Amino acid sequence: xxxxxxxxxxxxxxxxxxxLKALKDRLMKKNVAEEITEKLSESVAASLEGKKLASFxxxxxxxxxxxxxxxxxxxxxxxxxxxxxxxxxxxxxxxxLYVVVFISVDGVGKSTNLAKVAYWLLQHEINVMxxxxxxxxxxAVEQLRTHARRLQVEHLxxxxxxxxxGFFTQRGFxx
Ligand SMILES: Nc1nc2c(ncn2[C@@H]2O[C@H](COP(=O)(O)OP(=O)(O)O)[C@@H](O)[C@H]2O)c(=O)[nH]1
Ligand SMILES: [Mg+2]
Numbered sequence: 001x002x003x004x005x006x007x008x009x010x011x012x013x014x015x016x017x018x019x020l021k022a023l024k025d026r027l028m029k030k031n032v033a034e035e036i037t038e039k040l041s042e043s044v045a046a047s048l049e050g051k052k053l054a055s056f057x058x059x060x061x062x063x064x065x066x067x068x069x070x071x072x073x074x075x076x077x078x079x080x081x082x083x084x085x086x087x088x089x090x091x092x093x094x095x096x097l098y099v100v101v102f103i104s105v106d107g108v109g110k111s112t113n114l115a116k117v118a119y120w121l122l123q124h125e126i127n128v129m130x131x132x133x134x135x136x137x138x139x140a141v142e143q144l145r146t147h148a149r150r151l152q153v154e155h156l157x158x159x160x161x162x163x164x165x166g167f168f169t170q171r172g173f174x175x
Contacts, residue, residue: 010051011052016059019059023067024037044070084126100114106137115147115150118151132158133164
């Protein structure tokens with residue numbers, strides 16, 4: 001279905017459709033929302049339509065490369081991110097709190113990476129507190145509690161996430 005079209009003049013939408021459909025199916029099987037898969041597919045189609053396929057190249061691999069480029073573009077921050085600089089700048093404001101929120105679908109590594117980031121901050125002598133907000137998932141709180149205990153940082157449970165800023169503002173912090 002995804003044969004190479006060596007020497008074909010320009011890619012047309014109909015050439016791309018089978019590979020785009022396969023791409024959308026793969027993304028949706030990985031729990032990517034339908035609206036997002038649609039947008040990614042449109043962006044990939046727009047970047048390839050009218051382009052000439054390099055000789056001996058498969059449409060499916062061309063689509064795969066275009067999708068990787070689209071994802072890198074979406075995920076590339078628009079401004080430089082320097083967490084340590086931002087934490088120190090926040091520290092200089094009285095009662096200010098620097099909050100990092102990890103949000104994603106289940107099972108992609110939020111808690112694991114949160115523990116790594118906490119460890120890294122501790123290495124830079126920055127106080128850390130962990131707050132669990134995904135309390136609906138079985139084991140989520142226990143998992144975070146274990147990370148917090150091993151890192152020797154404070155840990156609290158909040159439910160739902162909208163209470164997070166309320167919790168701190170009630171205690172006089174700005175966040
Ligand atoms: N191979 C691999 N597994 C990881 C990585 N980060 C997390 N995991 C594993 O993926 C699973 C889900 O991670 P978790 O941090 O609980 O995801 P969360 O649901 O987003 O908080 C756990 O079994 C982790 O050990 C990683 O970078 N590489
Ligand atoms: Mg988790």
